[in-house]
Amino acid sequence: MGREREREVQQYTVEQLVAVNPYNPDILPDLENYVNDQVSSKTYSLAANLCLLRLYQFEPDRMSTQIVSRILVKALMAMPAPDFSLCLFLIPERVQMEEQFKTLIVLSHYLETGRFRQFWDEAAKNRHIVEAVPGFEQEIQAYAIHVLSVTYQKVPRAVLAEAINIEGLSLDKFLEHNVANSGWILEKSHGRGQLIVLPRNEFNHPELKKNTADGVPLEHITRIFPILG
Amino acid sequence: MASFDYEDAPANSAAPASSQSHEVLGYDPNFVPDSVKSFAVHLYRHIREKNVYEIHQMYETSFQTLSERLFKDTPWPSVDAVAHYVDNDHVFCLLYREMWFRHLYARLSPTLKQRIDSWDNYCSLFQVVLHGVVNMQLPNQWLWDMVDEFVYQFQSFCQYRAKMKNKTDQEIALLREYDQAWNVYGVLNYLQALVEKSMIIQILEQEKEGLEQFTANDGYDYDGGSNVLKVLGYFSMVGLLRVHCLLGDYHTGLKCLLPIDISQQGVYTSVIGSHITAIYHYGFANLMLRRYVEAIREFNKILLYIYKTKQYHQKSPQYEQILKKNEQMYALLAICLSLCPQVKLVDETVNSQLREKYGEKMIRMQRYDDEAFAIYDELFSYACPKFITPSAPSFEEPLVNYNQDAYRLQLKLFLYEVKQQQLLSGVRTFLKVYSTISLGKLANYMEVDEPTLRTILMTYKHKTHAVDGDGKITSNADVDFYIDDDTIHVMESKPAKRYGDYFLRQVVKLEGVINDLDRIKLD
Numbered sequence: 165m166g167r168e169r170e171r172e173v174q175q176y177t178v179e180q181l182v183a184v185n186p187y188n189p190d191i192l193p194d195l196e197n198y199v200n201d202q203v204s205s206k207t208y209s210l211a212a213n214l215c216l217l218r219l220y221q222f223e224p225d226r227m228s229t230q231i232v233s234r235i236l237v238k239a240l241m242a243m244p245a246p247d248f249s250l251c252l253f254l255i256p257e258r259v260q261m262e263e264q265f266k267t268l269i270v271l272s273h274y275l276e277t278g279r280f281r282q283f284w285d286e287a288a289k290n291r292h293i294v295e296a297v298p299g300f301e302q303e304i305q306a307y308a309i310h311v312l313s314v315t316y317q318k319v320p321r322a323v324l325a326e327a328i329n330i331e332g333l334s335l336d337k338f339l340e341h342n343v344a345n346s347g348w349i350l351e352k353s354h355g356r357g358q359l360i361v362l363p364r365n366e367f368n369h370p371e372l373k374k375n376t377a378d379g380v381p382l383e384h385i386t387r388i389f390p391i392l393g
Numbered sequence: 394m395a396s397f398d399y400e401d402a403p404a405n406s407a408a409p410a411s412s413q414s415h416e417v418l419g420y421d422p423n424f425v426p427d428s429v430k431s432f433a434v435h436l437y438r439h440i441r442e443k444n445v446y447e448i449h450q451m452y453e454t455s456f457q458t459l460s461e462r463l464f465k466d467t468p469w470p471s472v473d474a475v476a477h478y479v480d481n482d483h484v485f486c487l488l489y490r491e492m493w494f495r496h497l498y499a500r501l502s503p504t505l506k507q508r509i510d511s512w513d514n515y516c517s518l519f520q521v522v523l524h525g526v527v528n529m530q531l532p533n534q535w536l537w538d539m540v541d542e543f544v545y546q547f548q549s550f551c552q553y554r555a556k557m558k559n560k561t562d563q564e565i566a567l568l569r570e571y572d573q574a575w576n577v578y579g580v581l582n583y584l585q586a587l588v589e590k591s592m593i594i595q596i597l598e599q600e601k602e603g604l605e606q607f608t609a610n611d612g613y614d615y616d617g618g619s620n621v622l623k624v625l626g627y628f629s630m631v632g633l634l635r636v637h638c639l640l641g642d643y644h645t646g647l648k649c650l651l652p653i654d655i656s657q658q659g660v661y662t663s664v665i666g667s668h669i670t671a672i673y674h675y676g677f678a679n680l681m682l683r684r685y686v687e688a689i690r691e692f693n694k695i696l697l698y699i700y701k702t703k704q705y706h707q708k709s710p711q712y713e714q715i716l717k718k719n720e721q722m723y724a725l726l727a728i729c730l731s732l733c734p735q736v737k738l739v740d741e742t743v744n745s746q747l748r749e750k751y752g753e754k755m756i757r758m759q760r761y762d763d764e765a766f767a768i769y770d771e772l773f774s775y776a777c778p779k780f781i782t783p784s785a786p787s788f789e790e791p792l793v794n795y796n797q798d799a800y801r802l803q804l805k806l807f808l809y810e811v812k813q814q815q816l817l818s819g820v821r822t823f824l825k826v827y828s829t830i831s832l833g834k835l836a837n838y839m840e841v842d843e844p845t846l847r848t849i850l851m852t853y854k855h856k857t858h859a860v861d862g863d864g865k866i867t868s869n870a871d872v873d874f875y876i877d878d879d880t881i882h883v884m885e886s887k888p889a890k891r892y893g894d895y896f897l898r899q900v901v902k903l904e905g906v907i908n909d910l911d912r913i914k915l916d
Contacts, residue, residue, distance in 0.1 A: 186585075187577075187578050187581040187582050187585060188578070188582075189578065210644065211644075211645070211648075214642060214644060214645055215645075217642075218640065218642055218645075221640065221783060221784065222577050222578065222783050222784055223784060224784050244855060244858070244860050244866070245860045245864065246682055246683055246860065249681075249683075249806065249810070250642075250643065250644050250682070252806055253641035253642070253643065253681070253802070253803065253806060254640070254641055254642060256798070256802070257798065257801065257802050257805070273813070276813055276852070276855065276856075277813055277848060277852045278847070278848040278849070278850075278851030278852045278855060279848050280848075281844075311851050311854060311855055312851075314854050314855075314858060314866070315850060315851050315854045315875065315876055316875065316876045316877070317875050317876065317877045318876075318877050318878050319876070319878075320878060320879070323847060353878055359878055366868075367854070367858065367866070367868060367873070367875075368875040369875065370873075370875070370882075370884035373884070385897070388897060388900050388901060391900060391901065391904045392900075
């Protein structure tokens with residue numbers, strides 16, 4: 165209980181620092197600790213991490229590639245938000261050429277282009293990078309489901325399985341869980357296995373799309389006031 | 394004020410005086426032509442009397458006229474020579490020096506020492522303002538120019554410093570000694586301090602409740618106080634957006650601008666330079682964040698505005714800059730529309746200008762072949778901000794030029810993004826033609842296998858659905874679809890018939906016909 169309170173206070177302090185005094189080289193160690201904190205407590209702060217990357221930009225000698233790597237993994241987990249790109253914009257090219265960063269960039273590329281099978285294959289070959297951050301697998305699966313949800317009304321089981329890297333009995337359990345909690349429905353497709361009906365949203369159901377008002381700006385109407393008057 | 398005996402300077406004394414000058418400089422910094430003495434005296438008086446209109450006239454017009462006539466390629470007289478005409482007023486001298494350096498940067502090439510001195514002057518000026526002891530009212534144009542020039546000189550210094558290859562030992566020694574000059578921390582912290590000390594964010598908040606009149610008064614203080622700190626604080630928000638863009642931190646840049654509501658008029662629109670700078674960087678940042686629709690909207694608005702109003706700025710010293718930014722924003726708009734085709738968002742006037750300048754290129758960009766990437770490269774390089782490397786150089790290694798590094802990184806990442814969107818244009822073409830199509834068939838037409846097609850379609854969805862700062866998802870796609878098992882259903886947002894516009898036109902037309910009828914006399 166005491167440690168939790170301590171961490172709460174520390175988080176509050178770091179966020180405040182970033183908001184009030186971000187251009188200050190002295191907060192660099194705090195920001196680095198905060199990254200490690202985000203990793204272990206499964207939280208995330210884009211603002212704080214960008215602040216740190218900026219400081220590394222101002223003083224390249226103080227850059228820790230391990231911390232940068234963790235920031236990038238966290239950013240990947242924030243997809244579909246473009247956080248990974250935002251971080252790359254701040255990391256010098258020669259650093260991005262290092263092996264571990266090239267791998268992360270490849271992983272990002274696969275996720276950006278919907279190539280989930282290749283992503284999970286590559287991630288499996290680099291367990292040391294991705295297992296360093298708890299919650300990585302779940303967040304990527306959440307991203308995969310997000311993309312599927314805006315693309316499909318009904319998605320074949322095999323496609324879903326490949327996207328979230330779960331098969332067989334585990335997949336059955338996963339589906340059960342989402343049927344119970346996320347409004348998924350299971351259907352039989354014409355002889356080709358299960359279809360998963362995903363929840364309705366404005367991106368996979370045109371009728372739910374908000375109407376772009378075909379309005380006329382007031383200034384245009386004022387032009388004909390003399391006529392109407 | 395004591396009057397001094399001075400011979401009238403001949404009307405065209407652009408040529409430096411021979412005998413009194415330092416041969417090295419080629420002009421005499423202590424020679425003060427009569428017109429300059431008069432300028433300083435009057436400007437000083439107007440500032441003391443808070444005659445904002447007259448200050449503006451002198452600042453905008455007189456200063457330019459004198460520069461054109463007497464100081465085409467030499468600096469203005471030194472502040473020391475001018476000081477005794479203005480009671481050696483400390484603040485006036487800081488203001489005079491600010492203009493002095495700005496003129497130098499515009500017409501000549503500053504030396505390293507001059508760059509450092511200019512930094513010192515800004516520090517002194519801002520410190521005076523931050524201490525709240527300033528009692529002046531200055532025109533918004535001048536206050537904007539201060540912030541704009543401050544950021545510009547910082548950018549210029551970073552570019553200069555990064556070209557280490559041909560630096561003399563003297564220059565290197567100076568750089569090492571004055572490592573605080575134009576230090577990125579200093580620049581950012583001064584801008585931040587102006588924002589904070591002025592309480593401008595709170596003022597803008599309270600304005601929404603009707604508790605403040607800042608925008609209504611154009612930032613001026615009608616209670617006998619000073620507008621300088623508040624307005625500098627306000628423009629510093631735009632300054633921070635600009636600096637963050639130069640560093641490649643688009644997210645934070647946009648956050649800095651957030652307190653300003655760009656959907657409304659405001660103090661930022663009171664000076665055309667600030668309006669353009671704010672929107673240019675806002676649009677660029679949104680482009681890099683893939684929020685194409687947002688960028689297109691804002692570029693469209695400002696380009697229309699410039700089209701309608703640029704004639705009024707023909708005589709102003711900012712005219713060239715306005716035209717340059719105008720051209721750059723057309724290039725950025727061409728990029729946005731090629732990545733994210735939209736029919737409804739661009740005004741007819743802007744659209745026809747765009748077709749004229751980039752119609753040909755936009756067609757080629759949407760082919761996504763090597764030629765297309767070359768054009769994306771060309772337009773991006775032409776229109777992007779002058780990115781900087783903020784860190785101090787290493788003086789140990791073999792001296793190299795690294796001034797292009799920052800730009801090369803941003804370009805590389807931008808082109809990488811463009812390449813990821815390569816196949817989307819093809820998908821769009823097919824989607825426009827069908828209302829439903831099976832995955833198998835489309836895969837055939839696109840000459841890929843089904844699993845690949847599925848990934849392409851998911852890429853299309855992901856890339857066309859932008860995520861804003863609050864995590865909200867919006868679709869940027871003008872042609873959209875959903876998949877039901879193995880069938881694609883196209884959802885075209887029909888370009889809805891613009892009934893409103895149609896009726897307006899017909900109303901006017903009918904009125905014209907009726908008027909004509911009335912004029913006909915029947916025998």
